[in-house]
Amino acid sequence: MSRSSRFTKSLRGRPDRKLVSAIMLFFFSAFFLLAFKGELNWQGFMLAAVVPLLIYIATMWLPRFFPADKLLLSIANFLCALGVLVLYSTDLIKGTNYGMQQAVYYGAGILAMLFCILLVRYIRYWRVFIYIIAVCALGLMALPLAFGTEVYGATNWIVISGISLQPSEIVKLALLLVLSYYMSRRRFWPWLIFAVLCMGVLMFQADLGTALIYYMTTLLLYYASTGNLWMTGLGLLGGAGSAVYGYFKFAHVKRRIAVWRNPWMDFENTGYQIVQILMAIASGGLFGMGLGLGYPTIIPVYQTDAIFAVICEQFGIIFGVLVLCMYGILILRGAFIARNARRSFHGLLALGATIMLGLQTFVIIGGVLKLIPLTGVTMPFVSAGGTSMVSCMGLIGLLQGVATVNQDDLTYDYEVSHNRADEESLPFANPDT
Amino acid sequence: MPDELYEIIALAARYWFLLLMVIIAWRSYRWFAKDRKKFKRRLKLLPDAGYVGELVVVQGDEFVSRGTCLPVSREGVLGYLRSNDICLTAGGVANRHLWYSFDDTDGLLVEPLRGRMIVADGRELVGKKMRAYLSHGSTLVVGQAKMRLRMFSGFEYAGEVAAQRLPLDEADMLPEELADAPHNDPVRRMHEIAAWQTMTEDEAEEPAFYPPEMDDDDDADDYDPPMDDSGPDAYVTQDGSQTFYPPVLDDDEEILKREEYVGEDEAETMKRVVWDKLFRGGKKP
Numbered sequence: 001m002s003r004s005s006r007f008t009k010s011l012r013g014r015p016d017r018k019l020v021s022a023i024m025l026f027f028f029s030a031f032f033l034l035a036f037k038g039e040l041n042w043q044g045f046m047l048a049a050v051v052p053l054l055i056y057i058a059t060m061w062l063p064r065f066f067p068a069d070k071l072l073l074s075i076a077n078f079l080c081a082l083g084v085l086v087l088y089s090t091d092l093i094k095g096t097n098y099g100m101q102q103a104v105y106y107g108a109g110i111l112a113m114l115f116c117i118l119l120v121r122y123i124r125y126w127r128v129f130i131y132i133i134a135v136c137a138l139g140l141m142a143l144p145l146a147f148g149t150e151v152y153g154a155t156n157w158i159v160i161s162g163i164s165l166q167p168s169e170i171v172k173l174a175l176l177l178v179l180s181y182y183m184s185r186r187r188f189w190p191w192l193i194f195a196v197l198c199m200g201v202l203m204f205q206a207d208l209g210t211a212l213i214y215y216m217t218t219l220l221l222y223y224a225s226t227g228n229l230w231m232t233g234l235g236l237l238g239g240a241g242s243a244v245y246g247y248f249k250f251a252h253v254k255r256r257i258a259v260w261r262n263p264w265m266d267f268e269n270t271g272y273q274i275v276q277i278l279m280a281i282a283s284g285g286l287f288g289m290g291l292g293l294g295y296p297t298i299i300p301v302y303q304t305d306a307i308f309a310v311i312c313e314q315f316g317i318i319f320g321v322l323v324l325c326m327y328g329i330l331i332l333r334g335a336f337i338a339r340n341a342r343r344s345f346h347g348l349l350a351l352g353a354t355i356m357l358g359l360q361t362f363v364i365i366g367g368v369l370k371l372i373p374l375t376g377v378t379m380p381f382v383s384a385g386g387t388s389m390v391s392c393m394g395l396i397g398l399l400q401g402v403a404t405v406n407q408d409d410l411t412y413d414y415e416v417s418h419n420r421a422d423e424e425s426l427p428f429a430n431p432d433t
Numbered sequence: 434m435p436d437e438l439y440e441i442i443a444l445a446a447r448y449w450f451l452l453l454m455v456i457i458a459w460r461s462y463r464w465f466a467k468d469r470k471k472f473k474r475r476l477k478l479l480p481d482a483g484y485v486g487e488l489v490v491v492q493g494d495e496f497v498s499r500g501t502c503l504p505v506s507r508e509g510v511l512g513y514l515r516s517n518d519i520c521l522t523a524g525g526v527a528n529r530h531l532w533y534s535f536d537d538t539d540g541l542l543v544e545p546l547r548g549r550m551i552v553a554d555g556r557e558l559v560g561k562k563m564r565a566y567l568s569h570g571s572t573l574v575v576g577q578a579k580m581r582l583r584m585f586s587g588f589e590y591a592g593e594v595a596a597q598r599l600p601l602d603e604a605d606m607l608p609e610e611l612a613d614a615p616h617n618d619p620v621r622r623m624h625e626i627a628a629w630q631t632m633t634e635d636e637a638e639e640p641a642f643y644p645p646e647m648d649d650d651d652d653a654d655d656y657d658p659p660m661d662d663s664g665p666d667a668y669v670t671q672d673g674s675q676t677f678y679p680p681v682l683d684d685d686e687e688i689l690k691r692e693e694y695v696g697e698d699e700a701e702t703m704k705r706v707v708w709d710k711l712f713r714g715g716k717k718p
Contacts, residue, residue, distance in 0.1 A: 015464040022460060026453040033446055036434040071464050078457065124536065186510045186517070186529045186546075226516050287451060290443030319451055322458045329461050336469060342483050343508035343534070344518065409507075410475070413482050 016070045020059050023078050024052035030085050030291060037092050037292045047088065047103070051081050058110055066117065067407035068400050069337065075330045076113075076396045079381035080106045080389070082323070086310050087303060087384055094297040098384045105386040109393030116173070116394045120349070120401025130181045134194055137174035140167040141201045148205065151376075156207040168202060168210045169391040172356060176398065179218060180348035183225040191218075203242075206250050209375030213359045215239055220355050225348055260373035273300045277368055280306075280313040281320075288316030303384040305376060308368045324365065327380075331358045337403045340410075350402040353395040360392075483507070485535045485588045486569070488519070492579035497523040505541065505582070508534040511575065512546075525576030541567040541582060551575050 028048050035044025059073045084106060088099025123129060144167060148155040157164050175198060182191035195218045202211035219239070223232040246253050255270055263271035263278070276299040283289065296302055296310040312320040334354030341347035360380050367374035378388040380395075434442075476482055483506055490501040509518025512529040521530070531551050533543045544564040545551045551558050552574035553565035567573060569584040 019460040022456045287447045319454050322454045325458045329465050413479050
């Protein structure tokens with residue numbers, strides 16, 4: 001049997017291997033190509049070897065230790081590696097170092113994911129932990145009010161010995177845990193007080209994009225746990241009222257909305273970013289300008305807010321739509337995990353993580369495409385930034401934790417019903433364990 | 434590499450990257466769709482998936498009839514509202530009455546919510562921070578409903594006391610041909626429930642821990658709980674007679690809260706219904 005036919009045979013009936021091999025091939029060829037840009041770039045060759053290897057380890061090797069959901073892992077790792085690739089390609093144009101930094105954050109994100117998986121898998125009684133988490137989260141949230149620095153109108157960053165942190169990104173995980181715990185126990189006031197305090201602090205910091213994500217996640221989780229349409233509708237009205245208040249209260253919000261309505265009105269100053277974003281997407285066309293080509297670094301804050309525009313410019317709009325499809329599949333998978341959870345706490349936790357990721361994606365990509373006003377929210381997994389990466393991988397960790405518990409329960413059910421452990425035929429079981 | 438050559442290769446590589454991206458997106462979608470179908474098929478083979486057992490009402494009232502089976506998930510809230518995981522519409526059941534959680538080693542943990550009262554295996558639990566573990570065959574009294582927990586196959590030995598305290602000699606109760614049938618066999622299940630109902634009507638012959646029938650003349654207000662906490666015996670009233678139902682003390686407002694919906698006038702009930710609908714997320718069943 002020839003080597004190629006052996007390879008195709010090993011892929012047959014193995015969706016995980018098929019997908020991961022395609023992802024590895026994509027990143028190998030992309031980094032390999034970038035290594036030839038300008039002078040021979042050894043960093044590019046190294047990344048061409050290391051990134052596919054990391055993807056293989058994170059998606060095929062890690063699940064040997066617990067029954068993780070490989071599809072979710074594959075998609076999250078694909079998006080993280082895409083962020084590293086795009087940032088590295090812009091580094092070659094502008095001479096920055098975002099790509100390598102992002103690769104390090106990617107590693108930190110995998111650690112955060114592992115931590116969250118273990119947290120969900122092995123903690124049985126959450127009562128004490130929830131108190132501690134809630135108090136710590138509120139303290140962390142309030143830190144920027146005392147020691148924060150203002151970035152683009154919002155005072156939501158703190159700098160500790162040269163490292164910038166955005167506490168509201170980390171508190172997202174705490175918010176989900178607190179909301180899910182109290183909502184699963186049908187307690188009303190504790191989660192309401194916690195969520196109101198968090199959002200109040202965010203309003204003081206003028207971080208309205210994150211406040212919007214917090215608010216909508218809380219509201220949708222409330223609806224999921226109670227099915228109370230009246231109160232949810234009332235909450236939506238309250239949210240709309242707050243948005244109007246925010247418009248009149250904060251000058252930078254007013255400015256952003258004016259720019260959103262007509263960016264060409266002041267295209268050299270306030271509208272410069274959105275105009276450059278739209279021009280980058282348009283100049284990329286259907287198939288893009290080519291990896292490492294074009295002028296994406298002209299866009300202000302291209303590495304965080306406008307990373308989707310950079311993807312569209314280099315790879316084309318069709319590629320951008322397919323990236324959105326990957327987000328769509330990730331969200332559907334998250335909803336699938338939430339629906340199959342056996343405990344309401346786990347169900348709400350998984351649903352909350354899914355809603356949060358979905359909302360964040362919608363808010364930033366909607367802003368880039370000028371569907372809604374642009375906010376300073378990061379694109380999950382792809383945008384440059386350590387706290388964002390840790391928080392998003394933490395959310396994936398929570399989802400994975402619930403998925404592993406679901407899989408354990410399903411395996412147990414199957415064993416007691418059929419008196420045999422036929423794990424291979426179970427859905428999203430690890431085919432190679 | 435010269436810039437011109439790189440540009441030509443990068444322009445050609447665009448299509449290669451797009452092709453790979455299409456393959457990645459398509460394979461992800463196919464994997465997701467196939468997995469969902471596979472999961473649905475698997476669930477058809479596991480009709481009890483997600484549930485660890487059921488609470489069988491062995492003594493109900495006008496709102497909940499005897500024999501009603503309430504599936505028990507791994508974790509949730511039991512109460513009167515339809516939004517609860519277990520909706521029990523018997524009299525004296527509060528909107529959210531108790532929280533429960535299943536644990537493979539300890540059994541089913543039940544914990545009454547703030548100010549509520551339950552009786553688990555004859556032991557009275559009032560308010561939060563009081564908890565009890567139920568196992569296969571345990572009894573649970575919530576409001577006017579008395580229920581018996583029936584764990585599904587595979588879960589019946591959860592809880593350390595389960596093996597020693599099975600209330601029924603099931604082998605005697607079941608027909609011979611069903612003695613070796615698995616616990617989740619529907620015919621066996623039907624016979625078990627019927628057997629338990631028979632037991633309830635004939636409580637005098639039940640095991641010692643099971644409280645005897647309530648004497649109608651007993652006034653629940655006269656109740657004085659036994660000081661001896663060694664076993665789940667029947668309640669002993671002040672005049673020495675025995676009663677099955679847990680106490681209702683006049684001076685204990687917390688306990689009286691369990692009388693929600695009972696004894697309220699119509700206007701009060703309507704107010705409560707509106708409040709529940711608006712703020713507590715549930716409609717009346």
